[in-house]
Amino acid sequence: MMKAHTFAHLKAHRSGFVAVFVSVFCAALLTCGLGVLLESGVRGGVSPHLYAGADAVVSAPQALVVTEDADQPFAERVLLDGDAVRKLEALDVTVVPDISVPVSTAEGVVLDAHPWNTAQLAPYSLAEGRAPQSRDEVVSTTGAALGQRITLAHGGMVDEYTVVGTADSSSVPSPDRPALVFLDDEEADRLWPHQNSVTAVGLIAPEGVNAAALARDALAGTGAEVSTGTARGGIEFLDAGAARTQLIVLCASFAGLALMVSMFVVSSTLSLSINARRREFALLRAIGATSRQVHVMIGREVLLVAAAAAALGAVPGYLLARVLGAQFADAGVMPTDFALAYSPLPAIAAFLICVLTARAAAAIAARRPAKLDPVEALRESESGPAKLGRGRIITGLIFGAAGLSACILPAFLPGSVAAAGAGSSALLLIFSVALLGPLLVRGIIKVLGGPLRRSRSASKVLAAANAESNSRRLSSAVVPLALAIALGSVQFFSQSTVAAEATNQSIKGVTADLIVGAPAGIAPSLLDSIAAVPGVSAANPVVRSQVLPVPSGEEGGSADSAIAAQGIDAASADATLDLAVTEGDLSALTGDTLAVSEDGAFTLGAKVGQRVDLYLGDGTLVHPMVVAKYGRGLGFGDVTMPIETLRQHSTDALIDTVLVTAEPGRSAEVQQSLQSFPSIAAMNQDQFGAAGEDQRRMQSWVSILAVLVLLGYLAVAVVNTLVAATAERSREFALLQLVGSRTKQVRAMMRIESLMVVGIAVVVGSLIALPPLMGIAVAVSGQPIPAISPVIYGSIVAVTAVLGFVSIAIPTRAALRKNPMDGVRKN
Numbered sequence: 053m054m055k056a057h058t059f060a061h062l063k064a065h066r067s068g069f070v071a072v073f074v075s076v077f078c079a080a081l082l083t084c085g086l087g088v089l090l091e092s093g094v095r096g097g098v099s100p101h102l103y104a105g106a107d108a109v110v111s112a113p114q115a116l117v118v119t120e121d122a123d124q125p126f127a128e129r130v131l132l133d134g135d136a137v138r139k140l141e142a143l144d145v146t147v148v149p150d151i152s153v154p155v156s157t158a159e160g161v162v163l164d165a166h167p168w169n170t171a172q173l174a175p176y177s178l179a180e181g182r183a184p185q186s187r188d189e190v191v192s193t194t195g196a197a198l199g200q201r202i203t204l205a206h207g208g209m210v211d212e213y214t215v216v217g218t219a220d221s222s223s224v225p226s227p228d229r230p231a232l233v234f235l236d237d238e239e240a241d242r243l244w245p246h247q248n249s250v251t252a253v254g255l256i257a258p259e260g261v262n263a264a265a266l267a268r269d270a271l272a273g274t275g276a277e278v279s280t281g282t283a284r285g286g287i288e289f290l291d292a293g294a295a296r297t298q299l300i301v302l303c304a305s306f307a308g309l310a311l312m313v314s315m316f317v318v319s320s321t322l323s324l325s326i327n328a329r330r331r332e333f334a335l336l337r338a339i340g341a342t343s344r345q346v347h348v349m350i351g352r353e354v355l356l357v358a359a360a361a362a363a364l365g366a367v368p369g370y371l372l373a374r375v376l377g378a379q380f381a382d383a384g385v386m387p388t389d390f391a392l393a394y395s396p397l398p399a400i401a402a403f404l405i406c407v408l409t410a411r412a413a414a415a416i417a418a419r420r421p422a423k424l425d426p427v428e429a430l431r432e433s434e435s436g437p438a439k440l441g442r443g444r445i446i447t448g449l450i451f452g453a454a455g456l457s458a459c460i461l462p463a464f465l466p467g468s469v470a471a472a473g474a475g476s477s478a479l480l481l482i483f484s485v486a487l488l489g490p491l492l493v494r495g496i497i498k499v500l501g502g503p504l505r506r507s508r509s510a511s512k513v514l515a516a517a518n519a520e521s522n523s524r525r526l527s528s529a530v531v532p533l534a535l536a537i538a539l540g541s542v543q544f545f546s547q548s549t550v551a552a553e554a555t556n557q558s559i560k561g562v563t564a565d566l567i568v569g570a571p572a573g574i575a576p577s578l579l580d581s582i583a584a585v586p587g588v589s590a591a592n593p594v595v596r597s598q599v600l601p602v603p604s605g606e607e608g609g610s611a612d613s614a615i616a617a618q619g620i621d622a623a624s625a626d627a628t629l630d631l632a633v634t635e636g637d638l639s640a641l642t643g644d645t646l647a648v649s650e651d652g653a654f655t656l657g658a659k660v661g662q663r664v665d666l667y668l669g670d671g672t673l674v675h676p677m678v679v680a681k682y683g684r685g686l687g688f689g690d691v692t693m694p695i696e697t698l699r700q701h702s703t704d705a706l707i708d709t710v711l712v713t714a715e716p717g718r719s720a721e722v723q724q725s726l727q728s729f730p731s732i733a734a735m736n737q738d739q740f741g742a743a744g745e746d747q748r749r750m751q752s753w754v755s756i757l758a759v760l761v762l763l764g765y766l767a768v769a770v771v772n773t774l775v776a777a778t779a780e781r782s783r784e785f786a787l788l789q790l791v792g793s794r795t796k797q798v799r800a801m802m803r804i805e806s807l808m809v810v811g812i813a814v815v816v817g818s819l820i821a822l823p824p825l826m827g828i829a830v831a832v833s834g835q836p837i838p839a840i841s842p843v844i845y846g847s848i849v850a851v852t853a854v855l856g857f858v859s860i861a862i863p864t865r866a867a868l869r870k871n872p873m874d875g876v877r878k879n
Contacts, residue, residue: 072354072410075321076361080406084369085376086307087398092377093299095393098285098292102166102232104223105175106148106254108264109284110140113277114293116667118603122301125294127598127614128669129703131249132276139270145263146256148173153243154704155204155233156571156731163194163204164230167240173254174221176234181217184236191217191234193225204233205731206243207575207706226389229289245705252287282391295386301613302385311405312479313539316486318406319413320528326350326417333421350418351411358410365406366399373398440490448487455480459823462831465654474827478542481820482535489527496812497526510793511800518805529809530816533856537817540848545821545840546828550686552839553832557687564592564628564711565719567735568726573706576699578732582710585725587718590627592711595619595698597669599691601656615652616689617669619698628711631688636660636680638692646676647692649685653678666691668701686832799864806860810853817852 103109112130115123140147150173153165168183168191181198184190190213196202200215219234235243257263267278279287286292326333333346373392381388458477485492497516505516518526568574568582568591576593583591598614620629622641631638634650641647646666648658658664658678666674676693699705712734714722726734788798825838 071321072318072357073361075318076358076406076410077365079318079409080362080365080402081369081372082310083307083405084366084398084402085372086303086310087401088370088373088392088394089299089376089380090303090307091395091398092373092390092392093296093303095395096296096299096391097282098289098387098389099282099391100284100288101221101223101225101229102150102170102174102176103252103254103284103288104173104221105256106173106284107145107257107280108255108267109252109279109287110136110255110267110271111252111277111279111287113275113671114287114290115297116600116603116671121603122297124600124614125290125297126600126667126669126671128701129251129290130671131246132252134248134250136271136274136276137250137253139274140253140255140267143255143263143266143270144258145261145266146172148254148256149250150252150254151240151244151246152251153206153235153240154230154572154706155206155243157205158203158730160571162230162572163233165204165206165233165235165240165243167237168234169237170254171219171234172256174223176219176221176232179218179220181215184216184234184239187236187239187242188213189216189236190214191219193219193221193233194231203730205570205572207573207704208570208578208729208731209575210730226387228388289387291387292390295390298385299380302380313535316483316535317532318410319416320486320531322354322410322413323417323528326414326421337421346421347415347418350414354410354414355407358407359403362403362406362410366402369399369402370394440488444487445491448484451480451487452484455484456823459827462827474824474831476824477827478538478820478824481823482531482538485534485816485820486531489531492816493527493530493812497808509800511797512804514788514793514797514801515804515808518801526805526809526812529856529860530813533810533813533852534817534820536852536855537814537848538820540852541818541821541840541845542824544844544848545825545838548841549825549829549838550832553829554686556833557684559687561630561632561684561687562628562711563630563713564590565714566712566723566726568710568712568732569708569735570732573704573708574710574732575706578729579707579710581729582712582726582732585722587715587722587725588712589715590624590711590713592621592624592628592713593619593695593699593707594709594711595695595702595706596689596708597698597702599669600667602665602667602673615655615691617691617693617698618689619693619695621695624711627713629688630684631692632683634681634683636678638680638682640679641692642694644674644676645679645694647680647682648678649682649688649690651685652690653681655690668698670701670703672701802860802864806857809860810856813852813856814849 100106100109110132112132114130115125117123137147137149148170150166150170154162155165156162171177171191176193178191181191188211190202190204192202192215196215196218198215198218202213202215203210204213205211213235225231255263255267257266264278264280267276271278277287286296336346373394377386377390377392380386381390455477458480459474462474505513507513574582574593579591579593582588596616596618599617600614620641622638625631625638625641631647633647636647638647646664648656648664653659656664656666660678660681663675663677666676668674674697676697682688682692695707699707712722712726723734726732825840826836829838830836
């Protein structure tokens with residue numbers, strides 16, 4: 053009998069179940085799409101190009117293994133030492149050591165230079181000409197003509213070469229990767245800064261010989277890694293490994309937020325749908341239906357609808373993953389040639405998560421109509437619940453207190469932990485508002501509804517009376533709109549606040565007049581030439597990299613994120629930089645020492661005079677002593693070390709930029725002199741990018757993408773919820789018309805109510821967003837003033853308001869077109 057009732061109710065309440073179907077469908081689509089990206093962080097990768105013909109590739113480990121967390125990739129390439137190469141050369145395979153040197157053309161195009169011996173790994177073969185036989189000869193893969201003289205610069209040092217051959221490969225290179233150029237082996241060794249080590253070793257085995265197995269046996273206990281298949285691409289292109297980690301971290305955090313939002317929307321939609329059928333459940337209870345029967349009936353209805361919606365929603369989730377992947381590639385999260393991993397697992401996970409969440413939400417929403425006695429149920433079917441339950445009020449207050457407490461963390465704690473806590477407080481405040489919404493709305497209406505109640509307009513009086521007596525219904529319309537405004541504001545303006553402070557610190561901290569750079573870096577030998585330019589009073593070389601804290605706990609249990617680091621010359625620091633030193637002295641930054649920012653000191657637990665344990669960019673473990681603390685960590689990185697410490701442990705061992713201070717009145721003269729160098733550029737002071745700028749730009753784009761996806765989902769949820777909430781009132785509209793209200797008056801009443809809904813949502817959503825943004829601003833700048841764009845904020849509010857007005861107006865007009873008597877009979 054209950055099964056028959058279930059199908060009958062699905063047919064009779066199509067509009068309510070359509071709302072549930074849409075919310076679950078969108079949740080499954082979003083969950084599956086993010087699941088594909090998360091799985092790609094584990095199994096995705098980049099196909100090899102230069103190493104495509106190698107049976108196996110041997111390299112040093114390129115990531116710090118963390119047993120209880122995602123492995124942390126090193127910022128620089130970890131090199132394979134010569135001892136490992138010599139062990140491999142004893143095997144019955146062809147051993148091809150590889151080194152890579154960045155060079156740039158006269159036009160500033162960066163190329164990847166390798167010794168000609170490595171061409172056999174692709175394999176590259178000569179299309180015309182011959183192999184290079186002297187230091188001034190190259191083989192081109194970019195279409196240069198035989199005999200052509202070309203200029204290549206390494207570290208700003210320019211040399212001329214003759215193209216003696218052109219080469220082609222069956223492996224198609226990515227157009228977004230630097231093109232290859234092959235040098236004479238001796239010339240490549242001359243430019244290579246790391247003697248007795250190589251980037252990797254390719255192995256080519258005779259038929260029937262397992263090169264990978266031989267290499268693993270020969271290198272057992274050395275820590276070297278042997279890669280085959282697509283894993284070779286991760287060794288050739290280090291950004292593939294970093295992309296996997298980025299995908300895991302970003303998608304996990306994004307997925308967590310998206311899941312909470314989507315499950316919140318599904319739950320609220322289900323609650324609204326079930327609440328609209330109070331009268332039906334009351335009659336069922338009155339004629340003898342038990343609480344268990346009501347629970348079973350609602351559970352079956354929701355399972356049928358949710359299962360169909362989740363199954364259909366998971367399929368386009370793969371298309372969403374493809375779109376998001378392309379956007380992530382544009383944002384720099386992963387290379388454009390990074391291949392996503394597709395399997396049934398994300399769809400299965402999305403189906404189970406959405407169906408189980410919908411079923412759990414149905415069980416919670418069905419509790420009240422199922423447990424009430426028949427008489428009380430009939431009373432509530434007309435007037436709604438008299439008041440909020442004590443448990444709901446207490447839970448809402450707890451969420452609100454926790455959210456506000458998280459917002460003020462930056463007042464007591466420095467560092468990214470406090471900023472992250474302040475940022476996450478928005479969700480706690482949203483949950484608090486969702487639980488306490490009816491009380492808040494009722495209080496607002498009591499305060500602001502006086503003029504409406506005293507008005508001579510029947511529409512205004514009705515709107516005020518409806519809003520005050522049905523605060524739950526009004527709250528269900530306000531919350532999704534406020535959620536969209538709050539999340540949109542926090543996601544957009546948290547990034548802009550951090551970026552604005554980083555730029556501000558960078559501008560104030562650079563006291564040099566000029567910034568000197570080159571397309572592929574600056575060689576240390578060129579530094580003396582720059583410093584010797586007439587009019588230069590100080591030249592400070594800067595190298596940028598990242599360091600990793602030593603994982604905490606036994607056996608490397610967990611790890612913090614990579615920390616932006618810079619290497620500078622302490623002797624020239626006072627004349628070119630102002631890091632806002634708060635303790636210690638930068639002049640002591642020599643040898644085995646470092647300086648840390650205030651936030652970095654908190655993260656590392658470091659004090660002046662103590663030693664800290666860090667992994668440099670190439671995985672080298674160091675124990676430097678802290679000699680100073682400074683305040684401008686966002687602009688210059690949280691760790692500052694002697695220039696040689698970072699440079700010698702970077703992949704190319706080159707200088708990134710040189711900060712040049714000119715003698716008074718001679719800045720233009722110095723800039724003109726520096727422009728005469730053939731391969732370097734002298735820029736103005738404000739063109740010095742803040743440390744971690746690329747990372748923040750990437751995170752900003754990802755945040756924008758995330759908020760656009762979430763706002764798109766919330767837009768559907770807002771329309772879904774408001775249409776369902778307005779359609780529920782068809783009986784009310786019919787009764788108003790039957791007692792004498794004109795259609796025009798009912799529409800005017802709903803316009804006033806929609807103004808209330810949108811107005812309250814804008815105020816509440818903005819108030820939810822303000823404490824987290826102020827907390828983030830305090831964390832990064834010490835001032836509670838976030839960087840808010842009026843245009844973006846106005847756009848968020850405008851779009852949300854339009855959605856609110858349209859979603860209420862359209863179903864109101866549809867309901868008023870019906871015959872009032874039909875509306876009363878059907879309800």
